[in-house]
Amino acid sequence: MTIKRLLRNPLGLFSSVVLALIVLLGLSSPFLAPHDPNEARLQLTNAPPLTGGYLLGGDQSGRDVLSRLMHATLGTLTASLVVLVVSLALGVTAGLVAGYFGGRFDTVGSWVSNTVMALPGFVLLIALYTVIGPSILIAMAIFGVLIAPSYYRLVRNLVLGVRQELYVDAAKVAGLSDARIVSRHVLRAVRAPVTVQSSFVLGAGIAIQAGLEFLGLGDPTSPSWGGMLQDAFNNIYIARLNVVWPALLITATTLCLVLLGNALRDVLQTGRAQAQPLRPKAVARLRAARPAPAESVAEAADALLSVRHLVVGYPTADAQVKTVVHGVSLDVRRGEILGLVGESGSGKSQTAFSVLGILPRDAVVLGGAITFDGLDLRDEKNLREVRGRRISYVPQEPMSNLDPSFTIGAQLGYGLRAVKDVGKAEARRELTELLGQVGIKDPRRVFDSYPHQISGGMAQRVLIAGAVAAGPDLIIADEPTTALDVTVQAEVLDLIRALQQERGMAMILVTHNFGVVADICDRVSVMRQGAVVETNDTLDLFRTPLDAYTKMLLNSMLDGSVTREPWTRSA
Numbered sequence: 001m002t003i004k005r006l007l008r009n010p011l012g013l014f015s016s017v018v019l020a021l022i023v024l025l026g027l028s029s030p031f032l033a034p035h036d037p038n039e040a041r042l043q044l045t046n047a048p049p050l051t052g053g054y055l056l057g058g059d060q061s062g063r064d065v066l067s068r069l070m071h072a073t074l075g076t077l078t079a080s081l082v083v084l085v086v087s088l089a090l091g092v093t094a095g096l097v098a099g100y101f102g103g104r105f106d107t108v109g110s111w112v113s114n115t116v117m118a119l120p121g122f123v124l125l126i127a128l129y130t131v132i133g134p135s136i137l138i139a140m141a142i143f144g145v146l147i148a149p150s151y152y153r154l155v156r157n158l159v160l161g162v163r164q165e166l167y168v169d170a171a172k173v174a175g176l177s178d179a180r181i182v183s184r185h186v187l188r189a190v191r192a193p194v195t196v197q198s199s200f201v202l203g204a205g206i207a208i209q210a211g212l213e214f215l216g217l218g219d220p221t222s223p224s225w226g227g228m229l230q231d232a233f234n235n236i237y238i239a240r241l242n243v244v245w246p247a248l249l250i251t252a253t254t255l256c257l258v259l260l261g262n263a264l265r266d267v268l269q270t271g272r273a274q275a276q277p278l279r280p281k282a283v284a285r286l287r288a289a290r291p292a293p294a295e296s297v298a299e300a301a302d303a304l305l306s307v308r309h310l311v312v313g314y315p316t317a318d319a320q321v322k323t324v325v326h327g328v329s330l331d332v333r334r335g336e337i338l339g340l341v342g343e344s345g346s347g348k349s350q351t352a353f354s355v356l357g358i359l360p361r362d363a364v365v366l367g368g369a370i371t372f373d374g375l376d377l378r379d380e381k382n383l384r385e386v387r388g389r390r391i392s393y394v395p396q397e398p399m400s401n402l403d404p405s406f407t408i409g410a411q412l413g414y415g416l417r418a419v420k421d422v423g424k425a426e427a428r429r430e431l432t433e434l435l436g437q438v439g440i441k442d443p444r445r446v447f448d449s450y451p452h453q454i455s456g457g458m459a460q461r462v463l464i465a466g467a468v469a470a471g472p473d474l475i476i477a478d479e480p481t482t483a484l485d486v487t488v489q490a491e492v493l494d495l496i497r498a499l500q501q502e503r504g505m506a507m508i509l510v511t512h513n514f515g516v517v518a519d520i521c522d523r524v525s526v527m528r529q530g531a532v533v534e535t536n537d538t539l540d541l542f543r544t545p546l547d548a549y550t551k552m553l554l555n556s557m558l559d560g561s562v563t564r565e566p567w568t569r570s571a
Contacts, residue, residue, distance in 0.1 A: 012260060028070070086141050087147045088198065158189070325530045337509055464492070522538060
């Protein structure tokens with residue numbers, strides 16, 4: 001499956017084909033090479049291509065360039081594999097042990113790694129030539145030892161983060177041994193970065209081997225890409241074209257290794273085939289092919305926001321489109337709070353994101369209309385005019401929606417000055433007052449604080465203050481109390497209700513909590529599997545729900561009227 005997904009990637013397919021041809025070129029050299037790599041024909045010295053049976057010409061000694069390239073390919077690839085195997089065996093193994101177990105091994109391993117990385121590798125290989133002689137394989141094994149610390153550092157740092165994950169603790173509790181945890185869980189988590197690093201190591205191995213051969217430190221009796229490059233360079237003024245062939249192979253192999261490593265990383269990280277975004281022409285065809293709505297839903301006369309027959313989908317790996325929002329229609333009147341309720345995956349957030357124009361890049365709006373105070377929000381220009389000014393957004397997970405690099409005041413001030421013509425001093429004054437209005441006791445301190453210096457409940461109040469700062473007509477709140485404690489939830493709901501009544505704003509409250517709906521909403525739209533199944537006033541919906549799904553949701557609430565009896569084992 002991994003190979004199939006890799007070959008669906010254009011870069012993965014291209015690089016795999018080129019590398020397969022290069023490997024085949026080397027493996028077939030003993031059988032398909034037209035001449036012996038060391039056979040010299042003096043009459044063909046520096047012969048141009050297609051001369052005397054020499055397809056790519058002859059070198060300065062009258063030897064066939066193509067035959068030497070084929071035989072050199074096998075030796076060069078073998079040398080680069082030696083570098084990869086040695087560096088992987090040493091670096092990855094040591095990195096896994098140091099990162100997972102830590103302790104003295106981590107201390108000693110880090111010291112050894114830093115020491116080895118401080119050595120000038122290429123210079124050391126040249127110096128060792130007097131000891132090991134013209135043995136490229138031994139030199140490449142030594143280079144693998146020198147490059148192993150790059151794996152060690154990469155894997156160790158990744159494992160330090162992975163070992164804190166809850167699934168690793170769960171594996172320990174389940175009784176798995178450390179070796180099993182490292183091999184099955186930890187190693188799988190670091191395989192994608194290691195794959196990319198391996199592609200660079202293979203390329204570096206080819207470059208180092210070619211560099212040593214180019215300097216004349218290889219075996220002169222065995223052809224190699226670097227040796228051929230040296231011979232051609234020394235003879236460049238007589239047979240210039242001979243430089244091209246080994247240089248082209250070195251460049252193509254290194255480039256394709258990097259491309260293949262990146263494509264393989266994408267496959268391993270996603271674990272499945274990635275869907276590609278649809279092109280505009282394909283989206284237009286899908287929209288044109290959709291049938292018209294079976295029945296038209298009339299727009300409310302006093303609606304501030306009107307959504308009609310909204311359809312949203314996402315491309316799949318097999319070039320199809322999976323629809324997640326099916327013909328949603330709803331209205332939000334001025335000054336009212338509409339609750340958008342349903343279980344997880346019902347399409348609530350997708351509908352809200354469609355109004356805001358912040359759907360993921362691969363999402364496709366297949367049909368429908370979104371109108372805000374007479375403006376068509378499908379027009380990007382209209383959307384930019386109202387978003388942040390007349391339509392604001394309160395997200396869930398408040399701490400992840402504040403940039404840790406900037407103070408609260410800097411972020412709120414930038415947002416306010418982007419939509420209102422005010423100076424820094426005026427923006428600071430307005431925002432400080434607003435922070436006080438949302439229940440922050442020391443607004444000046446919070447204004448100058450960084451996100452990590454405030455609590456989650458206070459961060460949510462900050463986001464609410466930022467949303468109302470521009471004086472919007474509509475606020476879309478996407479589960480604004482989900483990440484908060486129960487007591488803080490109640491305070492935030494009271495704050496939202498008070499601000500909405502004071503400023504006369506309309507609001508869409510996305511939630512899966514009927515308790516929140518009953519506490520704050522005027523009307524409710526219930527969603528299931530991407531469609532609105534029922535819309536009604538809050539009181540009427542709780543008293544007489546019409547749809548069976550709505551009744552099921554209401555019956556699943558704990559209202560305190562029935563207490564379960566303690567379970568006892570039957571005799």
